Amino acid sequence: MADKHILVIGGGIVGLSAAWYLVGRGAAVTVVERDRIAASASAGNAGIVAIGHRPLPWPGRSRQALSWLLDRSSPLYIPPRLDLSLLKWLWGFHRACRAERVAECMEIIGPLDRLSLRCWEEILAAIGVACGWQRAGWLDVYASAAGRRQAEQEAAVSRQFGVRTEQLDGDALRERDPAFSEQVHGAVLYPESCILDPGRFLTGLVGDLRAAGVTIREETAVQRFLRRDNRCSGAVLVGGEEIAADEVVLAACAWSNPLVCDAGVKLPMQAGKGYHLDLVAPDPAPRSGCVLVESSVAVTPMGDKLRLAGTLEFSGLNLHLHRRRVDMLRRAAAPYFRGVAEAREREAWCGLRPCTADGLPVIDRAPQLDGLFLATGHAKMGLTHGPGTGKLIAEWLLDGEPSLDLSLLRADRF
Ligand SMILES: Cc1cc2nc3c(=O)[nH]c(=O)nc-3n(C[C@H](O)[C@H](O)[C@H](O)COP(=O)(O)OP(=O)(O)OC[C@H]3O[C@@H](n4cnc5c(N)ncnc54)[C@H](O)[C@@H]3O)c2cc1C
Known part of the structure; x- marks a missing residue:
């Protein structure tokens, strides 16, 4: 060979x-x-090896995307422009949000999840790098009744495809991780997932x-x-x-x-720009990797820093960093955690996700x-x-x- x-x-x-x-x-x-x-x-990503995570197209997602487009503080941003390839992509995305298509996607995502997790463990065991790998699950955290409904519905669909989930109320969540504020109502735990510092x-x-x-x-x-x-x-x-x-x-x-x-x-394929904001870990430091349901912002502890990551911006193949979108990450996360509003900034960054229209x-x-x-x-x-x-x-x-x-x-x- x-x-x-x-x-x-x-x-x-x-x-x-x-x-x-x-x-x-x-x-x-x-x-x-x-x-x-x-x-x-x-x-630069959120560092979540998200076993059981859903593809971007999902039942109801194109309706949600339309309402997000009208809200400047939402996770989705598409600057207005006439771009035929983007319009075709959006149509393909809309069609991929059908329940039958999503079911088809999950048929391959499940096996890919399991294979990848084995590969992660194989590579980590072989190279022995200290990167904060924790197999402690990932949480879908909500702070509203609507957020709870969304998290529960999504978990119910994921369970149909064999993904394990556990429901935690606010008190159980704070017992597990005291960094969560009193404003948090609860979370769905995806226990097979892991977090790490990807860099x-x-x-x-x-x-x-x-x-x-x-x-x-x-x-x-x-x-x-x-x-x-x-x-x-x-x-x-x-x-x-x-x-x-x-x-x-x-x-x-x-x-x-x-x-x-x-x-x-x-x-x-469109470039889906996302951002991260690294903060000096606040006190008490969050211990769990999570996604905040209301804003889709991911929050991941990475040693002495806390990474806030998210937003989806379809503005073409460029790495222009819009400060307004970085600031939205902190605004979205602050109500869920004590100390995040004041924590010192370490780094703001943006990068591109390679997004096919059907999410696979x-x-x-x-x-x-x-x-x-x-x-x-x-x-x-x-x-x-x-x-x-x-x-x-x-x-x-x-x-x-x-x-x-x-x-x-x-x-x-x-
Ligand atoms: C904010 C954010 C948060 C995310 N969070 C998560 C998460 O928690 N979990 C998860 O699973 N995924 C997450 N993702 C998605 C994940 O980061 C990407 O899907 C993944 O990094 C893509 O990997 P890649 O190797 O395909 O691309 P890349 O990491 O982009 O690597 C491709 C490389 O190819 C190079 N390249 C391009 N063109 C050429 C060329 N012509 N010649 C030579 N080199 C070239 C580029 O410079 C680049 O370095 C996130 C993404 C973002 C932006």
Whole structure:
């Protein structure tokens, strides 16, 4: 196997996990990353390995999205513009919110959840990085009657697909985690989930990959694919340098679109910008990873800092940080926790989620270009499913087929 050279495009959780499984099986691997390694959404996300989390399209979600669009303080923001690809994407999203379609999605999300959790534990045990990994569950926390109804309805649907949940009233929640304020009514616990500091994890993973002999090239962007006999045989970098490879894995998040087009595939994918605000951990420091139902803001303790993360902004492929949206994170979280309103700010950040219209990733061979594998579109679940995706890609590439049936994740399904 060592004579097989694999080129991985994109140094986020998906590309680096694929590299880890590939090098572990003896392949020679090069990762190219247009920016700094481990600085993308994969490092800046909320740090929740969310087992049982729902895909972005969900029954009732398109109606909720319409009302959010009229509310400037809501988690959703779409600056008005005429963009045909966005309009098509929104229509596809609306159609994917049908209950039958969501049921279909959950058929693959469940197995992907379980595989990924095993992969997380396998990688963590092997690389031994201290990244605050806790298998203590994730909470959907509410502070209103409407929030409670929403959390309970969503939990009921998740349970139909075999996801375990537990209901906690406000007192039980405060007993578990005294940082929650008296304004919190209760929560639904998803006990199989985990939290971690994703930036620290990725730094450890990159160190392990380098030690295993993976070549990692930062600030190196791929412009197009190399072809020989209608087969992908590597990539051409911006600047003209060519990298030859036996097989190529494309894991370039929302930036995958132009490269995917170069391979003859059309993916309805939008960049869903999200923000984080890192605070110095308040006293008492929250211990649990949670999502606040009323605002969809995630709150995750990460050692001496507390990360508030969320909002979904469809403003194209850019990393402009809108301060107003960062401030909304703190305003949304302050009523739920003592000390958050005053806590000192450490860092404000934004990054992009790769969002397909139907909420499912694409994990597939490129239908029209042999030798190219696509691994993208994980939207708000990429941290959760990145390691499992990496393993499946390595199996497909080295064994000829993946151990899960991935037909729901085909690139030509749209
Ligand atoms: C605010 C926020 C909170 C989130 N919270 C969670 C969470 O709690 N749990 C969860 O499961 N998921 C979460 N997510 C989603 C998750 O972070 C993403 O789905 C995941 O990081 C996507 O990983 P990736 O490897 O596909 O993409 P990325 O991490 O973006 O990596 C892709 C890399 O490819 C590089 N690249 C692009 N084009 C090229 C090119 N041409 N040549 C070379 N390199 C290129 C990019 O620079 C980038 O570094 C969150 C996302 C956000 C924004």
